[in-house]
Amino acid sequence: MKKLLLFLLCAVLCLALCSCSGNGSSAPAAPKADAATPTPAPTATPEPAFEPLDWAAVTEAPAANFTYELSWDEESYRITAYNGTDAIVKVPAAIEGKPVTDLGEDLFRSNETITHVYLPDTVRYMGDSCFNNCPNLVQLHLPANLSEIAQATCKECRKLVQVDLPTALTSIRQSAFSECISLKEIELPATTTYMEKDVFDGCRSLTSFKAPGLKQMGQCALRDCVSLTELVLYEGMGLFNGNALNGCTSLTDLTLMPLTEESSYRVVFENGILYDVYGTEEPEYTALRMLPGYPADAVQLHPNTTKLEHSVFYGCQLRSIEIPAAVDTIPGNAFVQCKNLESITFAPGSQLRLLEMNCFSGCTALTAIDLSFVTEQLTMYSGAFGSNDALTSVKLPANVNATDPADYMFRSAKNVVISYQGKDYTYDQLSELKLVQE
Structure with missing residues (x-):
């Protein structure tokens, strides 16, 4: 009977020792799964400051990047489509020795690539919606001799x-x-x-x-x-x-x-x-x-x-x-x-x-x-x-x-x-x- 009591007393002491830390304090509770530190929301990257392009340093786009036709007077060209993939486009002032004077409607419409476009001073007419809904266009130079800016x-x-x-x-x-x-x-x-x-x-x-x-x-x-x-x-x-x-x-x-x-x-x-x-x-x-x-x-x-x-x-x-x-x-x-x-x-x-x-x-x-x-x-x-x-x-x-x-x-x-x-x-x-x- 004494042996049984001694065994039970030892078991109680062992259990008490296991529930305490080495310095006598209670062991900290395990963190709850939902108490994790929240991840901070990502901050928006500010748009870079706009710096205008120096057009004098930009080369004219080749005529092959455009679809064009002779104007009614057969002395100048009319550009009707842009077929290139460049973001920076300097439209040529002349094609095959004749000036570019007209730009057709919808010329760059909904083009998602272009960011900067220069139109030469030889251009005197632009059709409607030339740049309508160009989502990335940031800079545009219009011809000095253009008297009217067309619809849209x-x-x-x-x-x-x-x-x-x-x-x-x-x-x-x-x-x-x-x-x-x-x-x-x-x-x-x-x-x-x-x-x-x-x-x-x-x-x-x-x-x-x-x-x-x-x-x-x-x-x-x-x-x-x-x-x-x-x-x-x-x-x-x-x-x-x-x-x-x-x-x-x-x-x-x-x-x-x-x-x-x-x-x-x-x-x-x-x-x-x-x-x-x-x-x-x-x-x-x-x-x-x-x-x-x-x-x-x-x-x-x-x-x-x-x-x-x-x-x-x-x-x-x-x-x-x-x-x-x-x-x-x-x-x-x-x-x-x-x-x-x-x-x-x-x-x-x-x-x-x-x-x-x-x-x-x-x-x-x-x-x-x-x-x-x-x-x-x-x-x-x-x-x-x-x-x-x-x-x-x-x-x-x-x-x-x-x-x-x-x-x-x-x-x-x-x-x-x-x-x-x-x-x-x-x-x-x-x-x-x-x-x-x-």
């Missing part, structure tokens, strides 16, 4: 950083550089007078745009250039589309180059608004565009303002505005997405007659508007008050003609009360409000 020439060239513009350039066609998201600066020569729609649409890295001789700028020409802070235009600009600057939310100022010729009209910039001014003794002002980034809560239009341009305040930060008496139309999209706009008033003697399509759409802070002062018929187009959720009070004149029924015109304003011909209509009663004249 460099559309969606997302890595294009530098383009050498022709010194003889007079016009730029639709979407020529749209979605060139790496372009940072553009300076047009003074000879450039005409720019079509969407030319630099979506160039979100563009910070500076200078057009000292431009007389016509088309729709959405600089739309969504969200980094644009410097804008230089010509005082003699005759056609400026109001939505050309839509989405330029960083733009707070601009510079106007002085007139170089006598003209009965000019553009001026006052208190954040670009105006077209006609006449000298009693000039009439047309409000073309408020700069989207201009920091103004209360906007004071020039008292001689007789007209507002389409999209004049699109997306601006203004909180209140008074419309001058001579303005008879609130044009389409005039105040679209003015999300801070709380107050719209009209000067005494207002001649207001027409609210065009979507003119106040998206003014989500606007709670009330009084139009009861209108003495003649007020015409309201579709969507004039679309997406105006906060509207609670609308006062209409006695004579209204709308293109849409009231319950559709004010469909977003769930808490609105509309006063018309001596009666108040709540949202649930809008179907009874007859604004569409038969």
Whole structure:
């Protein structure tokens, strides 16, 4: 019996010794499988800084790299296709002793290899979409004697950083550089007078745009250039589309180059608004565009303002505005997405007659508007008050003609009360409000 007790005591002592470390402390527990140190996320490799190529050191590409044909005059060549594989391409100025004067449409379109292209000064004509969607093109030299940049020439060239513009350039066609998201600066020569729609649409890295001789700028020409802070235009600009600057939310100022010729009209910039001014003794002002980034809560239009341009305040930060008496139309999209706009008033003697399509759409802070002062018929187009959720009070004149029924015109304003011909209509009663004249 004693031997059995002695054996059990020895077993207990051995077990205690095995469970302790050499220094008397408990042995550390094995790490859990899920407690491993996480692997740090890989850091993105920054793009190397752009360094322009020295074209003088580059040899012309051989004629064998191109498909070409004689031009109509049989004195020059027209290149119709690129068959090479080089990333750097210097187009030859002459082939078989005759100058290269024309480049066909889609010449390099969707070419994923080219990074740098030089076009010789002998070229005087380029077809549409020559470099459309060339994803790796970073530098382009255009011919000095080229007078027109064709439609979609460099559309969606997302890595294009530098383009050498022709010194003889007079016009730029639709979407020529749209979605060139790496372009940072553009300076047009003074000879450039005409720019079509969407030319630099979506160039979100563009910070500076200078057009000292431009007389016509088309729709959405600089739309969504969200980094644009410097804008230089010509005082003699005759056609400026109001939505050309839509989405330029960083733009707070601009510079106007002085007139170089006598003209009965000019553009001026006052208190954040670009105006077209006609006449000298009693000039009439047309409000073309408020700069989207201009920091103004209360906007004071020039008292001689007789007209507002389409999209004049699109997306601006203004909180209140008074419309001058001579303005008879609130044009389409005039105040679209003015999300801070709380107050719209009209000067005494207002001649207001027409609210065009979507003119106040998206003014989500606007709670009330009084139009009861209108003495003649007020015409309201579709969507004039679309997406105006906060509207609670609308006062209409006695004579209204709308293109849409009231319950559709004010469909977003769930808490609105509309006063018309001596009666108040709540949202649930809008179907009874007859604004569409038969």
